[in-house]
Amino acid sequence: MGDRLKGKNAVVTGGGGGIGREVVLALAREGANVVVNDVGGSVAGTGISQTAADRVVDEAKKMGVQAIANYDSIVDFKASERLIDTCVKTFGRIDILVNVAGILRDRMIFNMSEEEWDAVLDVHLKGTFNCSRWACVHMRRQRWGRIINTASDAWRGTVGHCNYGAAKGGIVSLTYAIAREMGRYGVTCNTIVPIAATRMTMSEETKAGFKKRLEAGLITQDRYEELTDIPGPEFVPPVAVYLASDHGANINGSAFGCGGGRVALYSEPVEVRGIYKDYKKNGAWSLDELINLVPKTLLVGYTNPAPPEPEEKKAAGG
Ligand SMILES: NC(=O)c1ccc[n+]([C@@H]2O[C@H](COP(=O)([O-])OP(=O)(O)OC[C@H]3O[C@@H](n4cnc5c(N)ncnc54)[C@H](O)[C@@H]3O)[C@@H](O)[C@H]2O)c1
Incomplete structure (x- = not known):
């Protein structure tokens, strides 16, 4: 147990499983109180259950911090306000927001339905906006806050889930924007770009998808092996905790790759070359x-x- 986040209060969306659960436990390990938000649905975002969030709340409490569950969908603007308010009302304020919740609805663009597009954009991009929007009201007032979003390498271009890649690209741009709007108020906003073996990445369906892409020549054998032999989610949170701590005060608007033994800083998009005329x-x-x-x-x-x-x-x- 550390105490680098002692007295801090956090909300973690999608905290009931996978990477979100590890983030909750890592924040708790450093002394933060946590609201564990999770709808407890499937990877595709169907169904609901309170068990996932409840279980992680119990695990966090065992570390000596306060923890409570919230089962709302972050897709809902009003429910997201309630989620942030739950933290403020229960613990006194919100210091840290980690947006982790996510779903998948993989399909090539020429087969993708409107519903598949909307569902993925709603959870990832709108959900990140919703929670950040309400958290920023409090963080701006208190002049302290840490927002940590979750992107994906799919942001840089992907095959088979353009909805997901576009949502994650949107999250990176949203991160850049929040950082620039909120920096003056002592609020930082960064994104992690994780890689971890979870039900999202290692389901039978996902593995079959990678195999199909390999067979279709869309990815190389090396990339296939990289995608199917990945470390667990417990290696992701250290960067998030670092960004949330006092040591992250001057890190704003950046994207950090993390997973296994890797921590990496991504470049921002820049104009690499131009031609100009009068x-x-x-x-x-x-x-x-x-x-x-x-x-x-x-x-x-x-x-x-x-x-x-x-x-x-x-x-x-x-
Ligand atoms: N696992 C990876 O390698 C990887 C790579 C890049 C990005 N990510 C991102 O990391 C995040 C976590 O993914 P994971 O691999 O742990 O998957 P996961 O499926 O284990 O976790 C996602 C969690 O989000 C919850 N959730 C889904 N919709 C929600 C909603 N509307 N409201 C509240 N909670 C909701 C789910 O119930 C689940 O517990 C996602 O945003 C994902 O896109 C994961």
């Missing part, structure tokens, strides 16, 4: 100018991440 005098770029200049300037060293299939494969219906 548009006020010479007007817009012409198509001919771009055809001539772009390959020689912007695209030097460029590789298409997903080039068209070779003719033989297309002809074979691959």
Whole structure:
């Protein structure tokens, strides 16, 4: 037991299982009181149960901190307000919010239903907005706060779950925005980009999906092995706890990869190269100018991440 978060109060969404559970226990281990939020549903976000959150509350209490459960869905704007208020009313204030809750509805874009798109965007992106929005009211007033979001490497481009990748990309952008809006009030906002073996990553369905992608040539054997041999969720929380502590006071608007023995800082998107013309005098770029200049300037060293299939494969219906 440490005491680096003693006297601090936290809300962890999706705290009833997987990475969220480990985050709750790691915060409690450092002395923080915790509201454990979880709907207790399936990976796809169906069903509800109180057992998951209750179990983690019991585990946290055994570490000598106060802990209570909340079973609301963070998709609901009003319920998210109640969740944050529960922390404030029970413990006196909210210092730390860790947005972890998430679901999956994997499908290629040409097969994805509107419902599959909405469900994933709602839990990840809207849920992160909802809880952050209400927490920021209190954090701004008290001029102290830590928000830690959960993105995914899928943010950088993925195959088979564009809803998830887009939601996670949105979370990174939301993180950048909250950091810039709230920094002046002593509130930091960062995101972790974890990798861990949980029911989300290691279900039979997910493993079968990786296998299909390997067989379709969409991922390499090395990537397949990387995806199917991953460390447990207990290796993810140290970075979140670090960011939540006093040592994280000046870390704001960053994305940290974590899992196993890895902690990594991601770059922010930057303009890598540009070509410029005096548009006020010479007007817009012409198509001919771009055809001539772009390959020689912007695209030097460029590789298409997903080039068209070779003719033989297309002809074979691959
Ligand atoms: N496991 C990984 O390798 C990995 C990689 C990148 C990102 N992530 C992200 O980490 C987070 C946790 O994932 P995990 O692997 O622990 O999966 P998990 O399924 O074990 O945990 C997700 C938890 O969120 C809860 N939840 C879902 N919808 C909710 C809602 N509307 N309101 C409240 N709770 C809700 C679930 O009940 C579950 O307990 C997710 O955001 C996921 O996208 C995980």
